[in-house]
Amino acid sequence: xxxxxxxxxxxxxxxxxxxxxxxxxxxxxxxxxxxxxxxxxxxxxxxxxxxxxxxxxxxxxxxxxxxxxxxxxxxxxxxxxxxxxxxxxxxxxxxxxxxxxxxxxxxxxxxxxxxxxxxxxxxxxxxxxxxxxxxxxxxxxxxxxxxxxxxxxxxxxxxxxxxxxxxxxxxxxxxxxxxxxxxxxxxxxxxxxxxxxxxxxxxxxxxxxxxxxxxxxxxxxxxxxxxxxxxxxxxxxxxxxxxxxxxxxxxxxxxxxxxxxxxxxxxxxxxxxxxxxxxxxxxxxxxxxxxxxxxxxxxxxxxxxxxxxxxxxxxxxxxxxxxxxxxxxxxxxxxxxxxxxxxxxxxxxxxxxxxxxxxxxxxxxxxxxxxxxxxxxxxxxxxxxxxxxxxx
DNA sequence: GATCCACGGGAATACACGGATG
DNA sequence: CATCCGTGTATTCCCGTGGATC
Numbered sequence: 001x002x003x004x005x006x007x008x009x010x011x012x013x014x015x016x017x018x019x020x021x022x023x024x025x026x027x028x029x030x031x032x033x034x035x036x037x038x039x040x041x042x043x044x045x046x047x048x049x050x051x052x053x054x055x056x057x058x059x060x061x062x063x064x065x066x067x068x069x070x071x072x073x074x075x076x077x078x079x080x081x082x083x084x085x086x087x088x089x090x091x092x093x094x095x096x097x098x099x100x101x102x103x104x105x106x107x108x109x110x111x112x113x114x115x116x117x118x119x120x121x122x123x124x125x126x127x128x129x130x131x132x133x134x135x136x137x138x139x140x141x142x143x144x145x146x147x148x149x150x151x152x153x154x155x156x157x158x159x160x161x162x163x164x165x166x167x168x169x170x171x172x173x174x175x176x177x178x179x180x181x182x183x184x185x186x187x188x189x190x191x192x193x194x195x196x197x198x199x200x201x202x203x204x205x206x207x208x209x210x211x212x213x214x215x216x217x218x219x220x221x222x223x224x225x226x227x228x229x230x231x232x233x234x235x236x237x238x239x240x241x242x243x244x245x246x247x248x249x250x251x252x253x254x255x256x257x258x259x260x261x262x263x264x265x266x267x268x269x270x271x272x273x274x275x276x277x278x279x280x281x282x283x284x285x286x287x288x289x290x291x292x293x294x295x296x297x298x299x300x301x302x303x304x305x306x307x308x309x310x311x312x313x314x315x316x317x318x319x320x321x322x323x324x325x326x327x328x329x330x331x332x333x334x335x336x337x338x339x340x341x342x343x344x345x346x347x348x349x350x351x352x353x354x355x356x357x358x359x360x361x362x363x364x365x366x367x368x369x370x371x372x373x374x375x376x377x378x379x380x381x382x383x384x385x386x387x388x389x390x391x392x
Numbered sequence: 393g394a395t396c397c398a399c400g401g402g403a404a405t406a407c408a409c410g411g412a413t414g
Numbered sequence: 415c416a417t418c419c420g421t422g423t424a425t426t427c428c429c430g431t432g433g434a435t436c
Binding site: 135136137138139322323324344345348358367368369370371372 | 421422423424425426434435436
């Protein structure tokens with residue numbers, strides 16, 4: 001987020017704002033520079049990456065853990081820091097590539113929620129490796145692949161590539177990534193990241209290293225919530241006891257805890273209170289479905305799908321009674337240059353990926369297959385607020 | 393002109409139900 | 415009674431088209 005946006009957000013909430021100082025600070029989808037409470041996992045990752053410090057390529061690895069354990073946060077933060085520190089400590093060679101020494105690997109993080117095709121994967125790789133801008137279409141997939149292969153032709157070029165959000169419903173699986181990237185060069189180490197337990201993943205790829213990221217301990221989660229709310233909420237807006245309650249409820253899932261905190265704060269703010277009452281806290285927790293789809297998932301959806309979701313969550317109950325009705329209602333107001341049929345397809349896709357759920361409604365009307373009611377499976381108040389802030 | 397991608401529309405398939413059939 | 419059939423929706427699949435980019 002750029003500076004202008006930040007300032008504008010402050011303007012919107014204003015200094016008089018009783019509860020929330022900075023939405024970004026309590027956002028479950030915010031980028032974290034310094035992951036907290038994950039010391040042991042960081043150490044394991046650093047152990048695994050040890051060959052890097054001698055200029056070698058590590059083996060392939062798989063990092064896994066339940067939702068909301070901070071897998072993505074840890075790896076992205078670690079990779080960012082590593083490339084910063086390793087490149088600045090050695091002489092820089094100026095080429096068309098990003099600043100890199102000859103024997104320092106590139107640390108790349110690819111989100112398969114966005115890069116979900118071979119074309120997308122090659123594009124993401126090149127985009128990280130090269131300064132120049134990479135064509136987004138109009139060029140053959142094979143052409144991009146060739147460029148990646150060419151990049152790795154020099155023997156001293158290597159990379160550690162984290163491939164995040166593997167095996168999500170409707171998403172990319174490890175074997176697809178392995179087929180696409182692994183054959184390019186031996187000097188590429190793949191680090192798969194996903195929820196599926198390590199013994200469940202099947203891939204035609206050797207993965208010697210398996211690292212599990214455990215759920216947060218209760219006290220660790222309290223620490224995180226404390227840090228976040230001291231950054232994003234006003235002084236005294238929430239009590240330590242309330243944070244403990246949240247952490248207890250979330251049971252190690254930082255995503256859900258933050259989402260509930262965000263909702264509760266937002267509710268209190270809207271109601272004009274200067275601190276969170278038990279009512280808001282409870283409502284906040286109730287606003288997070290169990291289990292909940294990740295807001296990060298929603299956040300990375302394409303523009304039009306987010307628009308559809310934004311409208312969906314404001315529909316009255318009676319228009320959620322069938323996919324057909326919802327699609328029609330979504331297309332109704334204001335300009336959407338989408339046909340009802342396309343919105344319908346989006347809704348089915350979103351249901352497929354678990355962001356919304358189709359609940360079969362008991363049919364009594366007789367004729368035909370009964371429709372299904374649509375239920376969002378993510379914390380809608382958070383999405384609504386962040387989406388609307390982004391609009392301005 | 394080539395290529396990728398998002399849309400859109402229609403075909404094919406699945407499912408539910410009541411009624412007919414064996 | 416079990417199974418099949420016809421009708422009506424819901425859901426999934428598939429592919430052509432046009433826009434955007436190179």
